[in-house]
Amino acid sequence: xxxxxxxxxxxxxxxxxxxxxxxxxxxxxxxxxxxxxxxxxxxxxxxxxxxxxxxxxxxxxxxxxxxxxxxxxxxxxxxxxxxx
Numbered sequence: 683x684x685x686x687x688x689x690x691x692x693x694x695x696x697x698x699x700x701x702x703x704x705x706x707x708x709x710x711x712x713x714x715x716x717x718x719x720x721x722x723x724x725x726x727x728x729x730x731x732x733x734x735x736x737x738x739x740x741x742x743x744x745x746x747x748x749x750x751x752x753x754x755x756x757x758x759x760x761x762x763x764x765x766x
Contacts, residue, residue: 686753689743693721693729697756702726706754709746711739 684705690698693710694717701708702725710726712718713733721729730742743752 683754687743687747687750688754688756689752690726690756690758691732692758693726694724695758697758699725701756709743709752 683701686706687709688701688706689709689711690701691711693708693712698708698710698721707728708726709728709730710721710724711730711732712721713731715731718729718731728746730739730746732739
C-alpha cells in the first residue's frame with residue numbers, strides 16, 4: 683500500500699490508522715465538520731466531507747490525487763442502509 687491513495691469512509695477508526703501505518707496516503711471521509719479534526723488526528727492525510735452531492739466528493743478526490751484517482755477504497759459505513 684506504500685504510496686497508494688486509499689479512500690477510507692468513516693476515517694476516525696482503526697482501518698484508517700492501519701492504512702497510514704502501511705504507508706498509504708489516506709483520504710478520509712466524514713459526515714460532519716466536527717469529525718474532521720478527529721480524522722486528521724487518526725492519521726488521515728486529507729479529509730473530505732461526504733455530506734453532499736457525490737460529484738463534489740469526486741472533485742475533491744481528483745484535486746487531491748491530481749487526477750490520478752484512487753488505488754483502493756475501504757468503505758466502513760456499516761450503519762448506512764440498515765433498517766432499525
